[in-house]
Amino acid sequence: MQSFLRDLFHYHHHFNPLLINLVEQHAALIPAQTVGLLSHIFNAHQIWNARILGEAPNGVFQSHAFDVCRALELQNHQTTLEILDAVDLSKLIRYTNTKGQTFENSVRDILFHVANHTTHHRGQIVAAVRQVGGEPFASDFIFFARQELV
Secondary structure, three states: OHHHHHHHHHHHHHHHHHHHHHHHHHOOOOOHHHHHHHHHHHHHHHHHHHHHHOOOOOOOOOOOOHHHHHHHHHHHHHHHHHHHHHOOOOOEEEEEOOOOOEEEEEHHHHHHHHHHHHHHHHHHHHHHHHHOOOOOOOOOHHHHHHHHOO
């Protein structure tokens, strides 16, 4: 499972900078809410990493300039790889969500959630870019696996 999660996060790290560039190129045409989803992707990743490590999280809906998104993306990726190296995937993490509810999930489930969350919002962003006539890149995992994981 650790190897699989590592591959998933390398996949996202490969396509996230392309996504940032795509949003930056079309920011004047797509809804501001869609531009905000970009920051949200990186905020959420940071929040989950912080919960795993017992650190203070960012705000979930903070907006960031594109250069800050690039820096957050890189930091999130590096932190997640460190988590994969140092933390038992079955370890249970107790956390409180933004509504004040307390939950407990394994590191494995949290990291898989982060990967799915990123994919979900990337799809929303790509759809918005298509609606304004942009031509997004193909970002399916299988394209990455064919080139990078061989």
